[in-house]
Amino acid sequence: MLDDFVIRAALAGLGVALAAAPLGCFVVWRRMAYFGDATSHAALLGVALALALDLPVFGGVLAVALAMAVLITALSGRGIGSDALLGVIAHAALALGLVAVSFLPGVRIDLMGYLFGDILAVSAGDLAVIWAGVALVVALLAWRWVPLLTATLSPDLAQASGIAPRREQLLMTLALAITVAVAIKVVGALLIAALLIIPAAAARPFARTPEAMAVIAAIIGGASALGGLMLSFAFDTPTGPTIVSLAAAVFVVSTSLGAARGTAG
Amino acid sequence: MALIETRGLTLAHGGQIVLRGVDFRIDKGEIVTIVGPNGSGKSSLLRALIGALVPAGGTVARARGLRIGYVPQSLAIDATLPLTVARFLNLPSRHGAADIAAALDKAGLPDLAEQQMAGLSGGQFQRVLLARALLARPDILILDEATQGLDQPGAASFYRQIEAVRRDLGCAVLMVSHDLHVVMAASDRVLCLNGHVCCEGTPELVASAPEYRALFGTGTQGALALYRHEHSHSHGPDRHHHHHDHDPDHGHEAQN
Structure with a gap:
């Protein structure tokens, strides 16, 4: 019943959801939604560069996302990383990427594919890259979970316990860049941030501890990826946006339930 | 050996010097209180002591393997x-x-x-x-305005708890406060900051120091005496001394 490419798509979606969920929790806790936006929008610039230089797209996206994330981290450390500045960077990166892609001569580029993802075109090689990236991100987060969580609560509290908050922040930045690079094929540059933030936010009302929130977010993200894939088949809709729409629907339901429970209790 | 010691410590915030030339040490089991008006560099000093703020000048030395219990503002x-x-x-x-x-x-x-x-x-x-x-x-408990947002009885009971903890654990306590009347009496030593160390010594001596009075007025004397009523303890040798290198940038006209 399931064709091979559907299984590949399902595995790709599941993998990305698995890495994005715990990372997305940190993005939400640290109020870094715009940071995620800017990094993922810059991915398009990476695509253009990689194609222009005839390099693997994954590598180009990873390099540019990493550069962007480090740049923003450095700027925010100097106290000018305001909301507005992040907004400017996020959208400027996207616009520049679109312009750069249009300059590429002789390459027929499916721009839609990079903007919204092309999960049904995931090859076996893509799948290997995606899961290697996912494994790396999950391992990184599991290894640094406690120091990262402490630094998220309060950099000073972490420092007093012998944790270097800047180093933890940098590791998180690295994880974010890897996630963006592997997720671009699945949901596209425009919606990567959504995959980070929405499952985490939807998990919040059901969680009593940070770890529970990460696990619930992973379940919601995974279910949204699989469900979105099926829905996009049934209704012939673009897959990436369908996955994000489903996650958003889960968010609405869970938040309403949480609010109802809050007023009842 | 000092738990934490600074020499000529100078701290800056956004290019602006907030604290200059601080020589400070805290030893095992001591209770030291830092007082000073808002913006006098109290919190910056604590952050430098725990290593969260890199000094613009001077040094901070922490004892090897020092365990810090930090209670943020x-x-x-x-x-x-x-x-x-x-x-x-x-x-x-x-x-x-x-x-x-x-x-x-x-x-x-x-x-x-x-x-x-x-x-x-x-x-x-x-x-x-x-x-x-x-x-x-912890070898040292560091509290940064830990009673902010508590009412006066709440703050007083919080500080009584701190004294009890010090008695039980024998750890040093370093706290920042502007709840002067509650805090000072429980301290072995008080450090008064206003961009530099204005004066330093036992609570009584600091409270009667002209530099301190210039900063805070004399209004806290009564409350201090009141608090001392229920807590009598002896103090070590007189360590009070004045710093006479007052910088003209740091006028003492601020009043509370």
Whole structure:
């Protein structure tokens, strides 16, 4: 019943959801939604560069996302990383990427594919890259979970316990860049941030501890990826946006339930 | 040997010097209070002592393997972060349930390990921060305006708890406050800051020092005496001395 490419798509979606969920929790806790936006929008610039230089797209996206994330981290450390500045960077990166892609001569580029993802075109090689990236991100987060969580609560509290908050922040930045690079094929540059933030936010009302929130977010993200894939088949809709729409629907339901429970209790 | 010692410590914030030329040390078991008006560099000094602020000049030396229990001024936990008291107390190192119960008790709290941090009252929250600091079995407890947001009886009872903790654990205590009348009497030594060290010594001596009076007026004398009423203890040798290198940039016209 399931064709091979559907299984590949399902595995790709599941993998990305698995890495994005715990990372997305940190993005939400640290109020870094715009940071995620800017990094993922810059991915398009990476695509253009990689194609222009005839390099693997994954590598180009990873390099540019990493550069962007480090740049923003450095700027925010100097106290000018305001909301507005992040907004400017996020959208400027996207616009520049679109312009750069249009300059590429002789390459027929499916721009839609990079903007919204092309999960049904995931090859076996893509799948290997995606899961290697996912494994790396999950391992990184599991290894640094406690120091990262402490630094998220309060950099000073972490420092007093012998944790270097800047180093933890940098590791998180690295994880974010890897996630963006592997997720671009699945949901596209425009919606990567959504995959980070929405499952985490939807998990919040059901969680009593940070770890529970990460696990619930992973379940919601995974279910949204699989469900979105099926829905996009049934209704012939673009897959990436369908996955994000489903996650958003889960968010609405869970938040309403949480609010109802809050007023009842 | 000093637990923490600074020499000629100068701190800057955004290119602006907030504190200059501080020679400071705190020894085992001492209670030292830092007072000073807003913006006098108190919190910056604490942050430099724990290593969160890189000095613009001078040095900070911490004893090897020093365990610091830090209680910040406040902690804004994002509403999106679910956190039980028990989980918070286990950050960054895990402790047994018995240790956690003991730390909560020592901080003067009932067993609320399973409650959410967001649901605590202001006083409970500060005491949970204290319990977390105690779990590290600190050599030194550092409190930054830990009673902000508490009413006066709440603050007084919080500080009585600190004294009890010091008695039990024998750790040094370094605190910043502008609740002068509550804090000072419990201290072995008071350091008065206003961009530099204005004066330093036993609470009585600092309270009567002209530099201190210029900063805070004389209004706290009565309350200080009141508090001393219930706490009588002896002080070490007179360590009071004045710094006469007053910088003209730091006028003393500020009044409370």
